[in-house]
Amino acid sequence: MMKISSKLLAILKESRSFLIAGHINPEGDSIGSCLALALGLKNLGKKKISVISKDPVPENLKFLPASGIIRHQLPRGEVDAAVLIDCNSMERTGFSSFKAKKTVIIDHHLLPASTAEARFFQSVSASLVDPGAAAAGVLVYRVLKALNVPIDKKIATNLYTALLVDTGGFRYSNSSPESLKTAFHLVKAGAMPWSITKDLYENIPFRGVKLLGLSLSTLERKDGIAWITTTKEMFEKTGTSAGDCEDFVDFPRKVKGVEVAVFFRQAEDDLFKLSLRSKGRVNVQKIAKAFGGGGHAAAAGCKIRGSLEDVQKRVFRVLRKALTETGR
Amino acid sequence: MMKISSKLLAILKESRSFLIAGHINPEGDSIGSCLALALGLKNLGKKKISVISKDPVPENLKFLPASGIIRHQLPRGEVDAAVLIDCNSMERTGFSSFKAKKTVIIDHHLLPASTAEARFFQSVSASLVDPGAAAAGVLVYRVLKALNVPIDKKIATNLYTALLVDTGGFRYSNSSPESLKTAFHLVKAGAMPWSITKDLYENIPFRGVKLLGLSLSTLERKDGIAWITTTKEMFEKTGTSAGDCEDFVDFPRKVKGVEVAVFFRQAEDDLFKLSLRSKGRVNVQKIAKAFGGGGHAAAAGCKIRGSLEDVQKRVFRVLRKALTETGR
Numbered sequence: 001m002m003k004i005s006s007k008l009l010a011i012l013k014e015s016r017s018f019l020i021a022g023h024i025n026p027e028g029d030s031i032g033s034c035l036a037l038a039l040g041l042k043n044l045g046k047k048k049i050s051v052i053s054k055d056p057v058p059e060n061l062k063f064l065p066a067s068g069i070i071r072h073q074l075p076r077g078e079v080d081a082a083v084l085i086d087c088n089s090m091e092r093t094g095f096s097s098f099k100a101k102k103t104v105i106i107d108h109h110l111l112p113a114s115t116a117e118a119r120f121f122q123s124v125s126a127s128l129v130d131p132g133a134a135a136a137g138v139l140v141y142r143v144l145k146a147l148n149v150p151i152d153k154k155i156a157t158n159l160y161t162a163l164l165v166d167t168g169g170f171r172y173s174n175s176s177p178e179s180l181k182t183a184f185h186l187v188k189a190g191a192m193p194w195s196i197t198k199d200l201y202e203n204i205p206f207r208g209v210k211l212l213g214l215s216l217s218t219l220e221r222k223d224g225i226a227w228i229t230t231t232k233e234m235f236e237k238t239g240t241s242a243g244d245c246e247d248f249v250d251f252p253r254k255v256k257g258v259e260v261a262v263f264f265r266q267a268e269d270d271l272f273k274l275s276l277r278s279k280g281r282v283n284v285q286k287i288a289k290a291f292g293g294g295g296h297a298a299a300a301g302c303k304i305r306g307s308l309e310d311v312q313k314r315v316f317r318v319l320r321k322a323l324t325e326t327g328r
Numbered sequence: 329m330m331k332i333s334s335k336l337l338a339i340l341k342e343s344r345s346f347l348i349a350g351h352i353n354p355e356g357d358s359i360g361s362c363l364a365l366a367l368g369l370k371n372l373g374k375k376k377i378s379v380i381s382k383d384p385v386p387e388n389l390k391f392l393p394a395s396g397i398i399r400h401q402l403p404r405g406e407v408d409a410a411v412l413i414d415c416n417s418m419e420r421t422g423f424s425s426f427k428a429k430k431t432v433i434i435d436h437h438l439l440p441a442s443t444a445e446a447r448f449f450q451s452v453s454a455s456l457v458d459p460g461a462a463a464a465g466v467l468v469y470r471v472l473k474a475l476n477v478p479i480d481k482k483i484a485t486n487l488y489t490a491l492l493v494d495t496g497g498f499r500y501s502n503s504s505p506e507s508l509k510t511a512f513h514l515v516k517a518g519a520m521p522w523s524i525t526k527d528l529y530e531n532i533p534f535r536g537v538k539l540l541g542l543s544l545s546t547l548e549r550k551d552g553i554a555w556i557t558t559t560k561e562m563f564e565k566t567g568t569s570a571g572d573c574e575d576f577v578d579f580p581r582k583v584k585g586v587e588v589a590v591f592f593r594q595a596e597d598d599l600f601k602l603s604l605r606s607k608g609r610v611n612v613q614k615i616a617k618a619f620g621g622g623g624h625a626a627a628a629g630c631k632i633r634g635s636l637e638d639v640q641k642r643v644f645r646v647l648r649k650a651l652t653e654t655g656r
Contacts, residue, residue, distance in 0.1 A: 169497020170511065171529070173522035177515050183498065184508035194501035198607060201499070203584045206549055212579075213544025219537050226534070251540075256531045279526060 001130075001178065004146050008126035011102050012041065012147060015080035017048035023087035024054050024094040028165030028200065030086040031057060033106070033136040035066045036158040037083065040140075040149040050075045054094025058243075063199035064161060065154035074098070081125075086136035088129055089117040102126075106140060108133040134172075134179035137162025141182050153190030160191035161200060208244040211235070215248055224259040224323050225316060226252035229308065232266045242267070249275040260284060260319055264308065272311045276300045282322045290318055329458075329506065332474050336454035339430050340369065340475060343408035345376035351415035352382050352422040356493030356528065358414040359385060361434070361464040363394045364486040365411065368468075368477040378403045382422025386571075391527035392489060393482035402426070409453075414464035416457055417445040430454075434468060436461040462500075462507035465490025469510050481518030488519035489528060536572040539563070543576055552587040552651050553644060554580035557636065559594045570595070577603040588612060588647055592636065600639045604628045610650045618646055 020038055022030030031053065038049045051070050061067060074095060082100035087093060088107045105127035112118055121127070133139050137159040144151065151159075163183050167175045170183070187193065214237070215230045230245050238244075242265060249263035260282050263275040274291070276284035277299055284300040291314075293302025304311045348366055350358030359381065366377045379398050389395060402423060410428035415421060416435045433455040440446055449455070461467050465487040472479065479487075491511050495503045498511070515521065542565070543558045558573050566572075570593060577591035588610050591603040602619075604612035605627055612628040619642075621630025632639045 164497075164499065167521075168525075169492075169499055171492065171497055171521050171525040173520070175515065175521035177512050180508055180512035180515055184505050184512060187503065187508055188505040192501070193495075193499050193503035197496075197499040202582045202586075202607065204582045206547070206554070206583050209544060209547050209579055209583055213541055213547060216537060216541030216544065219534070219541060221534055251537055254530045254532045255534050255537055279530065 001142075002128065002132070004128050004143060005126050008104055008128055008143070009146055011081050011104055011126055012083075012143070013044075015102070016046065017079040017081075018046060018050065019075065019079045019082040019098055019100060020049065020051045020085065021082065021093045021095065021098070022053055022085050023092040026053050026055060026057065026061075028061060029135045029137055029162040031061050031067065031070070032064055032158040032162035032165070033085045033140045035064055035069075036137065036140050036144070036155045036162070037085065037106075038069065039066055039152070039155045039158070040144040040147065043149050043152070043155075044147065048079070050079070052095075060200055060203050061161075063196075065157050084124075085140065088112060088121055088127070090120055091117060105129060106136060106143060108136050108139060132176070134174040134176055135162045135166035137166070138179055138182050141186075151185065151189040156186040156189035156191035157196060160186040160193065161196055164193075164196065164200070205240075205244065207238045207240050211238045211240045211244050212248065212251075214238065215245065216251060219252060219255075221252075221255060221258065222316075223320055224257065225262065225319055226255045226258040226260075227262040227264060227312070228252050229264040230266065231308075232269070235266075242273075249277050253277045253279070259323060262315065262319075264311065266308070267303070270307060271303060271305050272308065273303050274301060274311075274315060276302075281326045282319070287315070287318055287322060291315070329470075330456065330460070332456055332471060333454050336432055336456055336471070337474055339409050339432055339454055340411075340471070341372075343430070344374065345407040345409075346374060346378065347403065347407045347410040347426055347428060348377065348379045348413065349410065349421045349423065349426070350381055350413050351420040354381050354383060354385065354389075356389060357463045357465055357490040359389050359395065359398070360392055360486040360490035360493070361413045361468045363392055363397075364465065364468050364472070364483045364490070365413065365434075366397065367394055367480070367483045367486070368472040368475065371477050371480070371483075372475065376407070378407070380423075388528055388531050389489075391524075393485050412452075413468065416440060416449055416455070418448055419445060433457060434464060434471065436464050436467060460504070462502040462504055463490045463494035465494070466507055466510050469514075479513065479517040484514040484517040484519035485524060488514040488521065489524055492521075492524065492528070533568075533572065535566045535568045539566045539568045539572050540576060540579075542566065543573065544579060547580060547583075549580075549583060549586065550644075551648055552585065553590065553647055554583045554586040554588075555590040555592060555640070556580050557592040557594070559636075560597070563594075570601075577605050581605045581607065587651060590643065590647075592639065594636070595631070598635060599631060599633050600636065601631050602629060602639075602643060604630075609654045610647070615643070615646055615650060619643070 020034045022034045038051050078099040082098040082103045084105045089112045102125040107129045214234045218229045253261035261277040265273040278284045283297045288300035288302040291302040348362045350362045366379045406427040410426040410431045412433045417440045430453040435457045542562045546557045581589035589605040593601045606612045611625045616628035616630040619630040
């Protein structure tokens with residue numbers, strides 16, 4: 001386990017005013033980890049704490065304790081310490097810069113590849129970046145324990161949510177012993193898994209489930225690839241929007257024998273947003289990159305312009321090639 | 329935590345031949361727990377171990393280590409010890425009786441209400457019945473630790489599967505500190521969450537996802553109730569059967585604002601099998617019981633004869649009454 005530098009702990013202990021920021025398009029790990037750190041610092045007697053998010057807090061995360069404190073604009077004046085959580089570049093925060101005496105990073109993503117971002121990372125005062133951690137929430141838990149902050153029910157609820165989201169309910173390969181031991185301590189401290197689950201996952205708008213039904217009816221499969229499509233017509237028919245189909249790509253992925261799943265979302269008449277998922281054999285980040293997108297080896301995305309037929313032809317050609325190359 | 333009786337441990341230590349049985353319609357907790365105990369006893373040097381299941385092992389559980397040893401008929405002759413796991417009555421095993429010198433029960437369900445079943449339970453040699461345990465797998469883990477059996481990767485894989493299934497990925501209210509601590513030890517012992525998940529959940533037949541799409545298009549909602557229907561026509565169109573729609577009721581349950589979800593599966597022209605799920609306010613066991621069915625407070629089922637319209641009218645009338653009585 002990566003050690004927390006004494007410098008990082010000293011900055012958190014000695015600073016009096018804080019700015020805590022997660023990443024754009026925030027999910028449970030980003031929001032939950034930011035709020036847990038804010039609550040922990042408050043328990044340490046800190047009074048000036050701003051939590052900011054460029055993008056709105058998703059509806060299903062508004063139940064998180066203290067989520068009401070999140071603001072979408074930078075506070076005026078300079079803070080003693082800015083803390084970036086679940087990201088390690090300014091770009092990912094959605095803001096251009098922070099007025100802060102010191103900057104700290106707590107993250108579990110790989111370090112950025114671009115020169116500008118790497119330069120920013122090297123300029124920060126202290127960091128805890130551990131790609132081996134299941135969630136940023138695991139790292140915030142480590143930091144709070146190192147600061148001797150008691151983990152109360154509010155903190156535990158935020159962090160259990162972070163862990164649940166990033167491990168897919170302790171199903172993904174990042175479900176490490178540490179993540180489960182942390183989860184154990186969080187439930188012991190008062191996190192209530194079913195109450196969290198109801199708010200987080202059992203709160204899908206009626207229209208969203210209707211859209212899922214329509215989209216699943218387009219399911220097709222060929223050569224280890226399965227895909228579904230959501231068209232503009234379906235959005236119109238159900239009164240839905242892009243936010244209603246965030247996990248749709250999981251459904252073709254669950255199909256037996258499938259190596260790669262693709263979700264095609266029609267953004268404009270001749271523009272499709274693709275979500276790609278791999279079960280391990282193909283690196284879909286490379287596929288997405290070939291079309292100007294990005295992501296991870298197992299989950300990536302890109303946009304392709306053209307008719308649906310044309311877009312599918314182009315991406316399937318590249319995918320089939322990758323599948324052949326990794327063929328068993 | 330309930331103590332394991334020394335008598336139970338002595339029976340397992342001293343017996344030389346074993347019969348291990350789970351329940352009918354077995355799922356991950358039943359099969360995984362039976363296999364884990366069998367593997368553990370084998371590690372203790374026991375040679376004569378039969379694991380039996382009245383019903384076939386579901387396709388998505390055949391990956392479980394040692395699942396090949398499961399038989400569907402009783403072995404000839406008498407064994408020293410029969411062990412019932414994840415059930416506490418003969419009826420639930422699907423067999424009428426076992427030829428065994430001693431019978432042991434390891435279960436986490438409430439004890440049976442019927443006189444005959446209660447009499448059977450009182451007749452067994454030893455039992456560990458703890459309704460506070462998240463899964464039978466947690467109890468088998470406790471027993472194996474008490475017997476000083478080393479937890480190897482095969483045992484850990486069976487037990488992690490048991491826990492994952494019964495806690496819904498550590499989301500349900502039974503996701504106790506003990507269940508998470510056990511999961512921590514299992515992953516440390518070699519259980520691989522993503523590998524298990526791929527076999528368990530990412531192996532849905534193509535036709536099953538097609539059927540889900542058709543069924544979701546029937547989604548309706550009224551007065552805190554949401555429901556979907558799968559008709560005989562849909563089964564025929566997709567070449568599917570009842571086993572392909574086991575978790576369909578989860579989808580109406582996830583709809584925002586819903587208190588009770590109902591899944592109607594057409595079994596015959598005028599016979600519907602209902603699955604009911606409650607988010608907490610209504611005890612759906614009572615509803616199912618009113619129609620001759622059964623289950624738990626949060627998950628129950630029954631069969632009702634009639635046209636779909638008629639069946640829905642009847643069950644919704646009872647449900648609306650229950651919702652009014654518990655109204656807030």
